[in-house]
Amino acid sequence: xNTIRLYLRSMxxxxxxxxxxxxxxxxxxxxxxVMEGGEMMAVILVIDRFGHLGQWEPGNLFFFFGTMxxxxxxxxxxxxxxxxxxPYLVRSGQLDTLLLRxxxxxxxxxxxxxxxxxxxxxxVGVTALVLGxxxxxxxWTFPKALAMAESILMGCALILGLFLIEAVFVxxxxxxxxxxxxxxxxxxxxxxxxxxxxxxxxxxxFSIVAPFAMVxxxxxxxxxxxxxxxxxxxxxxxxxxxxxxxxxxxxxxFYRAIRHYRSTGS
Amino acid sequence: xxxxxxxxxxKTFTVRKKRxxxxxxxxxxxxxxxxxxxxxxxxxxxxxxxxxxxxGKSTTVKILSGILTPDSGTVSVNGRVPWENRKEHVRHIGVxxxxxxxxxxxxxxxxxxxxxxxxxxxxxxxxxxxxxxxxEALELGGLLRTPLRLLSLGQRMxxxxxxxxxxxxxxxxxxxxxxxxxxxxxxxxxDFLLWENREHGTTIxxxxxxxxxxxxxxxxxxxxxxxxxxxxxxxxxxLRRFDTTRTVTVRYEPDISALSLPESAAVSxxxxxxxISYAPDQLPTAQLISLLQDAGSIREMTLQPENxxxxxxxxxxxMDL
Numbered sequence: 077x078n079t080i081r082l083y084l085r086s087m088x089x090x091x092x093x094x095x096x097x098x099x100x101x102x103x104x105x106x107x108x109x110v111m112e113g114g115e116m117m118a119v120i121l122v123i124d125r126f127g128h129l130g131q132w133e134p135g136n137l138f139f140f141f142g143t144m145x146x147x148x149x150x151x152x153x154x155x156x157x158x159x160x161x162x163p164y165l166v167r168s169g170q171l172d173t174l175l176l177r178x179x180x181x182x183x184x185x186x187x188x189x190x191x192x193x194x195x196x197x198x199x200v201g202v203t204a205l206v207l208g209x210x211x212x213x214x215x216w217t218f219p220k221a222l223a224m225a226e227s228i229l230m231g232c233a234l235i236l237g238l239f240l241i242e243a244v245f246v247x248x249x250x251x252x253x254x255x256x257x258x259x260x261x262x263x264x265x266x267x268x269x270x271x272x273x274x275x276x277x278x279x280x281x282f283s284i285v286a287p288f289a290m291v292x293x294x295x296x297x298x299x300x301x302x303x304x305x306x307x308x309x310x311x312x313x314x315x316x317x318x319x320x321x322x323x324x325x326x327x328x329x330f331y332r333a334i335r336h337y338r339s340t341g342s
Numbered sequence: 343x344x345x346x347x348x349x350x351x352x353k354t355f356t357v358r359k360k361r362x363x364x365x366x367x368x369x370x371x372x373x374x375x376x377x378x379x380x381x382x383x384x385x386x387x388x389x390x391x392x393x394x395x396x397x398g399k400s401t402t403v404k405i406l407s408g409i410l411t412p413d414s415g416t417v418s419v420n421g422r423v424p425w426e427n428r429k430e431h432v433r434h435i436g437v438x439x440x441x442x443x444x445x446x447x448x449x450x451x452x453x454x455x456x457x458x459x460x461x462x463x464x465x466x467x468x469x470x471x472x473x474x475x476x477x478e479a480l481e482l483g484g485l486l487r488t489p490l491r492l493l494s495l496g497q498r499m500x501x502x503x504x505x506x507x508x509x510x511x512x513x514x515x516x517x518x519x520x521x522x523x524x525x526x527x528x529x530x531x532x533d534f535l536l537w538e539n540r541e542h543g544t545t546i547x548x549x550x551x552x553x554x555x556x557x558x559x560x561x562x563x564x565x566x567x568x569x570x571x572x573x574x575x576x577x578x579x580x581l582r583r584f585d586t587t588r589t590v591t592v593r594y595e596p597d598i599s600a601l602s603l604p605e606s607a608a609v610s611x612x613x614x615x616x617x618i619s620y621a622p623d624q625l626p627t628a629q630l631i632s633l634l635q636d637a638g639s640i641r642e643m644t645l646q647p648e649n650x651x652x653x654x655x656x657x658x659x660x661m662d663l
Contacts, residue, residue: 082460089457093448096489173444175409177461178433184461335411335425338355339404 079183086187087154094192101193109196112145116200119268130273135211136300138204141268143292145201147231148264151239153194155232158182159239159260161189163246172339181334182327185243212300220299223312227295230319234291237323238263244326244333259286267292272304287322290315343418344382345545346406346513351379351415353401375401377569378415383547385420385512388539390560390577391549394658397566399549403515406547407437419513433462436511438502440518445490445505452486455508462509469508476504479534496527503531507538514538516548520555532558553651565657572661584657588627588645589619592634595641603633 094101119141123134132140152159162185165171174184214220242256263286266274271282271289283289289304297304298312353376375398383389393399404410406417408424408431417424424431438444445454459469477483480500485493493501499519507514516535520528536559538544548560556563556577563580565573573580593615601609607620607630620630634640 078460078463082457085457085460089446089449089453092453093446096448169442172404172409172439173442175428176407176432176435176437176444178429178463179461180429337410339409 079179082179083183083187087190090190091192105193105196108193109200112149112197112200115145115268116141116204119204129269131302132270132273133212135208135213136297136302137208137269139208139212139214139296139300140270140293142201142203142205142208143227143231143296144264144268144288145204146198147228147292148235149194149197149201150228151232151235153191153198155186155236155239156189156191157185157187158236158243160191161185162239162243166246166337169339171337175337182330214300219309223295223299223316226313226316227292230291230316231288232319233323234287234319235260235264237319237326238286240323240326240330244329247333247337263288270297270304287315287318291319292316343421345385345387345420346381346383347416347418348382348402348406349380349416351376351402351405351412351417353398353405353410353412374569376405376412376415379566379569379571381564381571381574383545385545386539386543387562388535388546388560389548390556390563391547391566392551392553392556392563392654393566393572398569399566400517402566403437403517403547403549407435407515408432433509434511435513435515436506436509437515438499438506438517438519440499440516440521443490443498444502447491448489450487450489451482451501451504454490455486455505458505458508464509472508472510473504476507479537480504481530496523496530499523499527499531500534503534507544510542511544513545513547516546516550518550518552519548520550520552528552528554535559553654565661567658567661580657581653584653584660587619587621589617590630590634591644591646592616592618593641593643594638596638598638601634601637603630 119137122129123137128134129137157165165174165185165188170188174181174188177184209216238256238260241259245256263282266278267282267288270293271279272293274282279289294304294307294315295312298307298309303309303312352374355373355375357371357373379398379402391399391402401410405412406419406424408428411425419431420434422431422434445451446457455473458464459466464472477486480503482497482500482504485497485501490498490501503519519535520531523531532555535546535548539546546559548555550556560577562575563573563577564571565580597614601616601618603609603618603620604625606624607618610617618630618634634643
């Protein structure tokens with residue numbers, strides 16, 4: 077309980093810090109809107125040009141895009157400590173400071189940064205979700221809402237887990253590793269679209285290695301009554317759990333790796 | 343068993359060298375930061391830890407505070423192994439890095455402290471009384487509503503100290519705490535550390551390059567060089583070993599035109615002052631004084647203690663650091 081309180085208080089403090097520079101804050105928030113709005117324009121253009129993608133209607137595509145945007149930017153907003161701040165913590169030696177406090181390291185890393193500017197990106201995602209839901213005329217029921225919530229929650233877990241891979245590399249080499257970005261940012265860009273439009277190697281990559289398809293596409297397609305590969309309903313609830321699995325494994329790896337942390341000079 | 347027990351502590355780092363032209367991989371080099379250090383510290387001691395840059399001082403502090411895991415050797419701090427039960431260990435220690443802030447940059451000090459209260463799970467009453475005590479001792483009262491970034495270096499160091507002592511640590515590490523401070527701030531900081539040590543029995547381990555800090559605070563010093571312990575004991579003993587020359591300044595009235603002394607004493611002039619440096623073991627002070635008295639009528643005479651920094655530099659040279 078105290079941990080949640082600590083997280084919320086840290087968030088409040090960090091947001092107040094950012095509002096110390098209000099002009100910069102609002103300009104950057106606006107820039108984020110333009111950026112994510114551009115991503116959505118890309119999807120709209122694809123739909124406009126082709127009408128549909130494989131078996132997927134425009135509304136379905138908006139729904140997939142919205143799910144990914146909401147998950148990814150919620151994670152970047154609240155998990156900024158892991159997704160963006162961690163290399164800085166290691167390089168600047170701030171991680172030492174965190175290690176000197178009687179709290180879990182990951183808790184403190186998460187408490188070390190927040191990115192409220194992403195709120196506009198999340199808003200674009202929500203808009204796409206609503207739009208997609210209307211256009212696909214989804215009849216919302218309780219199980220469908222539950223599947224949606226689970227998908228978003230597990231999506232965040234998966235993305236956080238993937239960013240932890242980068243964190244582990246940073247612990248060993250101090251420099252961030254671009255290769256891992258292929259999984260995180262690459263995964264985001266690729267899996268804005270349903271996985272079955274891709275060739276087999278990419279399908280395997282995004283179903284098993286970085287299981288975006290399991291976490292997002294399987295439940296979302298079921299919600300829209302067009303289950304991916306015709307899989308049964310229970311898969312919409314079980315497959316997303318792979319997100320928690322990835323996060324769990326990476327948390328363990330992270331704590332093993334931190335034993336090899338070597339700090340920087342004084 | 344002592345409060346801190348360190349036995350045969352070793353730590354190596356692999357450093358990747360810059361890639362040489364023509365070779366595909368970068369060479370790796372192993373640097374031994376600590377080559378088997380042993381020492382013990384009693385509760386309530388004030389221990390100075392000195393050595394040139396890169397001697398392994400910070401590495402020792404980082405291992406003792408649970409940040410780094412050593413390659414081999416044992417450490418026990420009040421029965422705890424720092425890197426094994428980190429959370430339990432750090433609850434009882436405070437660390438101040440001279441060049442690294444532990445507070446939040448853009449918010450008032452009070453907000454930082456109040457967040458630390460949550461981090462350390464301090465009871466409200468305990469926190470309030472301790473904060474009051476520390477703000478009085480560190481004269482921070484007027485600064486509590488000021489953001490850290492607006493404070494001067496001296497004020498910031500006091501604020502950092504307050505932050506790292508809120509949870510009443512039994513052991514305090516200070517890594518170059520007086521770096522960049524002016525004379526007044528340094529003196530105030532030293533007074534505070536002595537007060538904290540006396541009042542609460544806090545064990546303090548201090549690394550510094552400022553010999554005045556050591557002379558003012560630490561009855562006991564440890565010298566580290568190339569990852570090895572070179573000296574452990576009383577500061578005065580250490581100085582006596584390397585303190586071989588003394589300097590005397592003499593002024594005559596009326597001034598004399600020439601001063602003849604044995605060859606072992608070096609004589610120079612600055613204005614109307616005669617400056618004589620000599621080694622007491624070759625030319626005893628009593629003999630020198632009688633020689634000086636014979637030369638004319640002395641108006642004033644000062645015996646200068648050797649600059650402590652010069653002594654330490656001489657010591658590093660002699661120990662080949």
